[in-house]
Structure formats: structure tokens, C-alpha cells
Amino acid sequence: MSIQSQTVAEFAITYSRFLDAEGHPTQDLPESLKNADTLRKLYEYMVLNRTFDAKAVALQRTGKMGTYPSSAGQEAIGVGVGAAMQEGDVSVPYYRDHGAHLIRGGSIEEIYLLWGGDERGNDYATLKQDFPVAVPIASQSLHAVGVAKAIQYRKQSRAVVTFIGDGGTSEGDFYEAINLAGVWKLPVLFVINNNFWAISVPLSEQTICKTLAQKGIAAGVSGEQVDGNDVLAVTYATEQALKRIREGHGPHIIEALTYRMCDHTTADDAKRYQPPEEVESYKKEDPILRLRNYLVSQNLWDEEQEKTLYARVKQTVEQAVHAYESIPDQPPTAIFDYLYATLPHDLIEQRDILLANLGAHHE
């Protein structure tokens, strides 16, 4: 008997960042990130993300909104990925990608509406083909490959970006999705928001893989890590990945390393399991502070601009809160009206029962 071995895969996972925690450049910035307006826009949307997000938590705490998943500390991922996407691309999110929604032209009010218990929050005014938030973990990865298949079938140059958390990469749907994306060379980018916590379970109990990006290797899908608190690294990696994807090179995985600087949702208390010293150590990695330090060091930002920005963002958020709070309720029949294109006869009967009983209440 002879045993032969063959090296079928050798891989290294690259890790990239452009700014260290203090905002010092670690290498030369690519041309696309030297534009002052681009840099300021990234900064402004991260500030908007954090501000609207803090307000969402405050609304929940005061009984004006339901359970809400914060994206505090992870703004660079949504904002950076969203900034690199183009019009016509499709976002298939999980639930901590608010930054991508905002920078792609989605509204704050839509996010408030959804988490305020109103389905109209998913009826996006501008991002008509983007998927709504997926609550069941990893199930959205498969929708993304389906959207990508439709794009490929029609020979379009659009791309799909789908987001998932670190815990989500343990789900079968994630593996099924990257496998199919590889087999069919689909135009889809998988972005893993690795914030090290899946509610209370740390990454070390989720997998013994050294990286989550390498999970693509077995499916023949390339992957890389970026500093998820460096919005420049996230933006650039996404731009490069989407360029290759549009050229027909197939799927890619970006694992963005960050930290969950918040409870899982407003119904959670992370103090029960996140070590305080760990949380403390990540404070100095803050993505907003980092970019501001860099902008200031390059003379692209000053106190005056900072004050103006915060005043403007405050006003934007207040307007969104006002719009959210003043939208009239959906009519009671709305619980029936969108189940089917045409309501079947048995549901017409049930809808009538609802209306008849509402009438009785009002009397």
C-alpha cells in the first residue's frame, strides 16, 4: 500500500489597515482615499450612525420604540462597505448594518419605524431592491446568492453585498451560500462583522478557526481580514473586492474585525458576560475618534467643522424622530393586506371579523 499526499490548498489570510488606533497612517493611502470630501463623508456618516443609534436606544428606554440592535462601535463596517457600493448594487443585511443603509441613501426614519414595530420601515423609499433586515441568523446569505444569480442570469454588472455576524458563520445557511457562490462564480461579497460576541457567546466558543475569512477556503472562495474599526480599510477592501466581482471573478469574503461596544440588543445586558477590562481596552480603538484624529492631523477637519457637523446631525436625527412619531398608524386591515397580491376569500372573511370586532370596541 502506498499513501500519497497532495497539497490541495495553501493559504494566508491578509489583514489590512490604513490607520492605527491613534489615527496614524500605517501605510500610504490609495488614491481613492486621498479625496478630502470622500474622507469627510465617511466621517460624517459614522457620526450620524452613532448619533441616530444612541437616540434609538434612548427611544427604546423611554418606551417609544421596541427592542433594537445597536451598532455602536461598529460604524466603520456599515459606512465603509456602503460607501464602496454603487447605485444598483443590492444590500442583503443582517441587523447591525445601519451605516450602509444610511450612506446608500436610506432614511433614519425607516430604521426607527421598523424597530418601532411598523412594517413600513422595510418599504424603502429609495433602496428599492435592498433586502429588509433578516432576523433569523444567516438565512440572508442564501437570499444574497439568489439575487446574485438573477444578476448573473441577466448579465448585469451589479453586485450583491451581504452582511453576517461572527455567530452567523456557524450556521449551515452561510456555508451553503458560500459553496453555491463558489460553484456558480456569483457576483456576491460576504461581509462578516466579527465583533467577537454572538449575544453572550464569545468567538472562542464559536469556532477554533483562527479567522472567519478562511471559512471560504474549503468552498474555494477567497477571503481577507480588515481592521473593522478603520473605515478606510473597510472602504478600500470593499471597493477592490467589488471591482473584481464585477469583472466576473466570483465571490469574496471580507472579515471585518471590530468589537461590540453595546448590548446585543436593548433586551440584553452585556455586563453579564463581557469582561469590563476587555470593553475598556477597545474604547481606544474607536472608529470615529480614529478617523477624526487623522483628519485633524491632515488639516482636513477642525473644531468649527466638528461643531457644525454635530449640530446638523442632531437636527437630522430630531427630524427623523419627529417623522417617526408623527406618522399615522397603519389601518387595521394592513395585517391582511400584504399577505398575497390578491387576498384569498378565506382571509377576506377573517378581515371582516377583525373589522366587525373593532366596530364593537368603538361603540
Next chain:
Amino acid sequence: MSEITLVEAVTQALAYELAHDENVIVFGEDVGANGGVFRATEGLQKRFGTDRVLDTPLAESMIVGMAVGMAAEGLKPIAEIQFMGFIYPALDQIISHASRLRNRTRGRLSCPMVIRAPYGCGIHAPEHHSESTESILAHIPGLRVVIPSSPTRAYGLLLAAMRDPDPVIFLEPTRIYRKIKQEVPDNGVALPLDRCFLLREGTDITLVSWGAMLTETMTAAQNLQQQGINCEVIDVATIKPLDIDSIIQSVEKTGRCVIIHEAAKTCGVGAEIAAQLAEKALMSLRAPIQRVTGFDTIVPLYKMEHLYLPSVARILNAAHEVMAFE
């Protein structure tokens, strides 16, 4: 015109729609070169190409999840799950997404798609190849669940399913895939998705069934005719939404109802039909409603399968029981 089987009628409907709607894409495990394990997609890949008729990797959740994404982009995915017993990994995608996307987005995105699955027992296959768990799906808001019982209805109902703007589960009874042959004109004419079909007119008992069990039901009706008992036979065909009005109309005439299905008894679709008759037609009933169903057991492996499956004799017994009431 030559006569074709139910499975050939499925192929004919798929081919018609592939030829007439470029958004239609047929995919699943072994549906391409192999033409499906039951040959339901025989020759389709050769005729329409690998862009339109695709083999997928072996992953059921993926098949349905991918269909959700394709449908949201305006395609018409027609997915095959190889057997109903293997649909369970895809239930999350069916229940959590396909059935809900329209409602979740207030109509912005929707899921026009068909999930075809061979179902039911009677083909001497291993475990899991004999499931008839249609009531799990009939319970889910946002879906339609359709079960043909003949080549003609397979053709017309599948066309309707493929043209429907919402997700349709289309369950094909394997036991009668090749049992009945009919002339089925390939005229692209669909049948309604929300109506029962009257297979036999009668005045004494309404026999209600669907899918393969209509074979035993029709045999029982003929036997009863020889005994002077005149049965009306209804093919429910679309179990969700249920056309209860047609069943009520029949029961108002006969005053007696026996419901026959292959699925287990508890929470079967028969229970829903019986409950609605009790709500809406109790005063028309001259006898308690009877159900002749599979037992609440695991479907046995094929040597004992005949013990599980409702027999003509059990239908006759139930008919005699309801006839004992004046």
C-alpha cells in the same frame, strides 16, 4: 393526441412556461442532465439550456433561500425538492422568508415562486420518501398549497402556480405519477388555484379528498353506487386557500361527509375541513363527519405501508357509518 401521465403533464407544463416566460428558471437536485429522479424535468435542460434548467448543489435550504433572492429580483424560480421528506431543512426559508417577504416589505418585494415536491407513499422507497405532511405548510400564512390528482389537473394547476404572484407549494403524488393517463392539450390554459373540482355528482354522501387518495375514493364511490349509495366526490386540489364553499354546497345537498387523506389524522387538513363544516354547515349534517386518514404513526417502511394507507374498505366502513344516520 396521445395520452400522458401525471409526471409527463408536469414536464409539459414546465416546458410550456419555460418557452413562454424568459423569467422562469427551473432548478433543483438532479433536474438537469438526469431529468429529475422521477423524470419530471426530462429533456428540459437539453431544450432550454443550462441557463434555464440548472442542477444545484445538494442543499435544500439553499435551494429555497436562493429562490427567495431570485424572486425578489423578478425571476420566476421553479424549484424542485427531490422528495417532500427532504423539504424540512428548507422550512426555515419557506416559513420565515418566502411566505413573508411581501408582507414584511409592505409589498415592495415579493416571492413569486413554485416549490415542487413529489410526496406521499406507495413507491417502495426507503424511509423519508413517503411523507405527506402538507398540513405543516397549509398552516403557514402567505403560502398556497396545491396537490394535483390527475394529468389534466397537474398541467393546469402547475401553470397557474407558475403564474401566481406569490409562493406556491406544489405537491405531486408519486403513487399516481404514472398510474393515470389522459389526453392533455398543451394549450397553456391554467386552472383556478382556489377552487375544488367536482369529480362525481351524488346525493347521499360527500366524499372529500385530494391527490393520490382520490383513486381509492373513486373506487369506493363506485362500490357504494352498486349498493345504491350515491356519492359526490370532491377533489380539494388546493388545500390552501381552502374552497370551503364548494364543500359546504355539496354537504348541504348530501347531509353526510367523509374526508379521506393519506396524511396523519391529528391536525391534518381533514380536521380543518371538518371544523369549518361544523362552523358553517352543522344544521345541514345528518350524520357526524367521518375522517379516513393515515394513522398518527410514522409511515411504515413499505412492507407494512398498506396498513397505514387508508384502504377502500376503510372508506366503505366510514360511508356505511354515516349512512346509518337517517
